[in-house]
Amino acid sequence: MKALVLAAGIIPLMIQTESVTAEELPPEGSKQLSEIAKMLEEKGYKPITEVSLDRGVWEIEAYKNNEERELKVNPLTGDIISDRPD
Numbered sequence: 293m294k295a296l297v298l299a300a301g302i303i304p305l306m307i308q309t310e311s312v313t314a315e316e317l318p319p320e321g322s323k324q325l326s327e328i329a330k331m332l333e334e335k336g337y338k339p340i341t342e343v344s345l346d347r348g349v350w351e352i353e354a355y356k357n358n359e360e361r362e363l364k365v366n367p368l369t370g371d372i373i374s375d376r377p378d
Contacts, residue, residue: 319348322367328352331370337361353378 318325328350329340337354344351350365362378365371 316345317348318345318350318367323370325350328365328367328370332363332365332372335372337363349373 325343329343332338332340332352332354335356337352337356340352340354341360342353345367348367350363350367352363352365354361354363360378361375363375364373366373
């Protein structure tokens with residue numbers, strides 16, 4: 293019975309992992325998200341309030357000079373691709 297319970301706990305995790313698509317993962321060779329966050333904070337973007345990945349590009353909402361900004365960031369380099377008011 294314990295083995296069945298353990299297996300039942302593992303199966304949903306395996307199904308969830310298999311359903312992740314390549315678009316939902318940063319490209320191979322990407323910087324760690326923590327490193328990108330640090331780079332942005334050093335440029336004055338803080339606090340960072342939301343992070344998501346869209347088609348292999350980080351979409352990050354953060355504040356700079358008390359204004360909410362929406363950033364698109366290259367996951368390989370950490371360079372800001374676009375910066376606009378949110």
